[in-house]
Amino acid sequence: xxxxxxxxxxxxxxxxxxxxxxxxxxxxxxxxxxxxxxxxxxxxxxxxxxxxxxxxxxxxxxxxxxxxxxxxxxxxxxxxxxxxxxxxxxxxxxxxxxxxxxxxxxxxxxxxxxxxxxxxxxxxxxxxxxxxxxxxxxxxxxxxxxxxxxxxxxxxxxxxxxxxxxxxxxxxxxxxxxxxxxxxxxxxxxxxxxxxxxxxxxxxxxxxxxxxxxxxxxxxxxxxxxxxxxxxxxxxxxxxxxxxxxxxxxxxx
Numbered sequence: 001x002x003x004x005x006x007x008x009x010x011x012x013x014x015x016x017x018x019x020x021x022x023x024x025x026x027x028x029x030x031x032x033x034x035x036x037x038x039x040x041x042x043x044x045x046x047x048x049x050x051x052x053x054x055x056x057x058x059x060x061x062x063x064x065x066x067x068x069x070x071x072x073x074x075x076x077x078x079x080x081x082x083x084x085x086x087x088x089x090x091x092x093x094x095x096x097x098x099x100x101x102x103x104x105x106x107x108x109x110x111x112x113x114x115x116x117x118x119x120x121x122x123x124x125x126x127x128x129x130x131x132x133x134x135x136x137x138x139x140x141x142x143x144x145x146x147x148x149x150x151x152x153x154x155x156x157x158x159x160x161x162x163x164x165x166x167x168x169x170x171x172x173x174x175x176x177x178x179x180x181x182x183x184x185x186x187x188x189x190x191x192x193x194x195x196x197x198x199x200x201x202x203x204x205x206x207x208x209x210x211x212x213x214x215x216x217x218x219x220x221x222x223x224x225x226x227x228x229x230x231x232x233x234x235x236x237x238x239x240x241x242x243x244x245x246x247x248x249x250x251x252x253x
Contacts, residue, residue: 041196054228071136076144077101080117139164161241168237175207179231
């Protein structure tokens with residue numbers, strides 16, 4: 001798809017970090033058993049190291065301020081654990097949330113199904129969502145933004161805004177020596193598998209600092225861009241936007 005404003009903005013945004021080692025979970029080399037073990041390990045890390053807290057904190061006030069029934073699309077959903085946490089928190093505030101989970105890997109969605117996660121699952125590219133404009137109330141991504149460079153993230157944000165009528169919520173890691181060192185130290189201590197022990201620090205190394213994120217989103221309707229505990233940031237864009245028409249149909253990756 002074409003995003004006419006992307007080149008002008010990406011020229012002004014210096015790449016956020018040196019190229020980092022790729023995450024094993026993103027690659028093609030894992031067996032289904034290794035994939036499930038890694039996704040379960042990531043859930044354990046997020047549960048024990050408070051990784052779900054900033055996602056719920058960013059999303060819940062906005063969901064609670066809306067209607068009693070809402071639809072949320074979760075990009076890079078993996079096993080669906082983060083969106084499931086948000087849905088349970090919303091239910092306690094009287095909001096019934098329907099989750100549409102998007103992931104380019106069928107194996108990740110299959111793990112979520114085996115774990116009983118309640119969501120509609122779609123294999124798709126985050127930069128070309130097979131959803132009509134305004135198909136949901138909110139779009140969400142958690143620990144997904146650091147996978148992409150500036151141009152790709154603008155395309156993804158454009159799609160997130162296109163499909164969501166109320167707004168877009170993004171939560172990801174903050175880089176730095178301290179979070180990197182803690183990831184190397186603490187992730188093995190919670191019993192994570194080798195894939196998760198590798199991917200945790202690799203994710204921190206690829207993370208976007210807030211100053212680069214501010215430059216990247218300078219022309220977008222930012223309602224919130226702030227630090228969140230522990231070592232996260234949250235970005236909220238209000239309203240809908242992006243393309244006025246759905247993208248052309250695309251084949252499954």
